[in-house]
Amino acid sequence: MNKRTGVIVGAGIAALVTGAILLPQANASPDAPDTPSGPRTLSGPSAARLASTLTGDLGENAAGWYYDADARRLVVNVLDADSARRVRDQGAVARTVRNSTAELRAATRVLGDKAAVPGTAWSIDPRSNRVVVLADRTVTGAELTTVTSAAERMDGLVTVERSAGEFRTFAGNEALDGGDAIFGGGSRCSLGFNVVVDGAPGFLTAGHCGNASRSWSVDQGGQPVGTVRSSEFPGSDFALVTYDDPAVPATSSVDLQDGSTQPITRVAEASVGMPVQRSGSTTGLSEGTVTGLDATVNYGDGQIVTGLIQTDVCAEPGDSGGAMFSGDAAVGLTSGGSGDCTQGGETFFQPVSAALAATGAELPVGGGEAPGDGGPVN
Incomplete structure (x- = not known):
């Protein structure tokens, strides 16, 4: 359960002080949801594709969107009546809002x-x-x-x-058995997704884990199995580790913590409202919803990370780097947050798509296409 405890600041306060960026709101109208005549029922990936098309067509008159997973509808924020009509004509829910x-x-x-x-x-x-x-x-x-x-x-x-908790990265330093646990430099983290880079097998994990140790093993103090090739933290939070044995099978799946695995065949961009799951070496499998995008988190000591996915999924130390996924799609790598899996809290994730683009890595070939959801993003 999310432990946010009350709103401190709302609307109706004075304008920006001298020297700050001006944020004009002339001709803005109050938030007012429209009632569509016939919104379409959409899967999450289909909604994301339609949202991309609509926001591209509407330009500056589009003001964000989210997926209503319960109703299976796309909701698009717009600034004027003409844009609202165009959204409804495409089968989405139009919502006229104040802020661009x-x-x-x-x-x-x-x-x-x-x-x-x-x-x-x-x-x-x-x-x-x-x-x-x-x-x-x-x-x-x-x-x-x-x-x-x-x-x-x-x-x-x-x-x-x-937030009732304390924002921190989710690296841990205690030993814990688990197929998805990785150990290095006295820290325990979690493997995210297996990848291929320049024809060699490797995996993604969190950058603050990659910074902690150059070598990683599957047991505390065990023989190293992988070496950090690149690591980004702060700013971003991802690391690419290449397996020391080039013959390691390049397959991509997530441990569901019950003896089974979820094959990963593609990459998906997160969207607000998307149902997701997270697998980590401390708390196993958890589920929740994406609640925000392009999040900035200040972990302290100059550790500021931008471009993260915000969720209400729980996590704890040792889960860092673990996989966040939606069905067969890789979505994020566990970065940090507040709370735990008893009381709840917020957890932030590095988008997998950005990590792949920055490292030149790819998901292993051969996973196939999810029915009705389109092919791989990368």
């Missing part, structure tokens, strides 16, 4: 300049049409005032909420 994507992105830049406080995270939330800032339990006193003051200056654009 450009204004929301500008708000995130202001937060980066004015409220870079350890223990905070923020992302654009298409459901509320605002930037939602999460402040963990360590953010108090003057630091909390810094965050709330920055939000107050952005009337109707930013909401501040509290």
